[in-house]
Amino acid sequence: MGDDKVKAEALQLIGMFQVLPRLVVFDLDYTIWPFYCECRSKREMPSLYPHARGILHAFKEKGIDVAIASRSPTPDIANTFLEKLGIKLMFVAQEIFSSWTHKTDHFQRIHSRTGVPYNSMLFFDDENRNIQAVSKMGVTSILVHNGVNLGALRQGLTDYSQNVNTSEKNKQRWRTKFSKNSTSSEKNEH
Numbered sequence: 001m002g003d004d005k006v007k008a009e010a011l012q013l014i015g016m017f018q019v020l021p022r023l024v025v026f027d028l029d030y031t032i033w034p035f036y037c038e039c040r041s042k043r044e045m046p047s048l049y050p051h052a053r054g055i056l057h058a059f060k061e062k063g064i065d066v067a068i069a070s071r072s073p074t075p076d077i078a079n080t081f082l083e084k085l086g087i088k089l090m091f092v093a094q095e096i097f098s099s100w101t102h103k104t105d106h107f108q109r110i111h112s113r114t115g116v117p118y119n120s121m122l123f124f125d126d127e128n129r130n131i132q133a134v135s136k137m138g139v140t141s142i143l144v145h146n147g148v149n150l151g152a153l154r155q156g157l158t159d160y161s162q163n164v165n166t167s168e169k170n171k172q173r174w175r176t177k178f179s180k181n182s183t184s185s186e187k188n189e190h
């Protein structure tokens with residue numbers, strides 16, 4: 001499937017959801033491209049996973065920002081590859097640095113740079129430990145197995161809207177509980 005076909009399908013998928021993330025964050029190695037960039041040379045011409053470019057362009061067209069969170073120890077190679085692929089300027093935040101934490105510090109930086117709350121973000125990564133750590137911050141996090149593709153996109157958008165609905169329901173439950181309590185305490189006073 002060509003980039004335009006993927007983009008069209010991604011746009012159709014995104015159009016099916018009423019609640020959408022404000023920011024979508026991507027890992028690099030084995031999420032948008034099928035290799036560890038630390039094992040490659042800057043002189044090489046990299047390639048993306050087949051659906052990655054179409055999905056990135058679909059988000060941009062819908063006005064949804066995209067960002068990078070990578071623990072790559074070679075940000076210089078990663079940046080060269082992003083430039084060569086012509087996608088570097090698409091990202092509103094690029095946090096590429098090795099870290100002992102499982103990307104929680106990457107997300108803190110992305111949050112302070114963009115002002116987007118964690119529960120308005122969607123994240124794709126191929127490592128379960130990153131998914132575990134970042135989802136605890138409130139970010140909807142999707143484990144990808146063969147890089148980001150239309151299947152992962154559908155999963156991500158579905159999980160995101162479910163998470164938003166669940167937290168809305170919880171808020172309503174608290175509001176109802178609070179208003180009941182205040183009513184009963186008013187009654188006690190009379």
Ligand SMILES: [Mg+2]
Pocket residue numbers: 027028029030031125126127
């Ligand atoms: Mg990775």
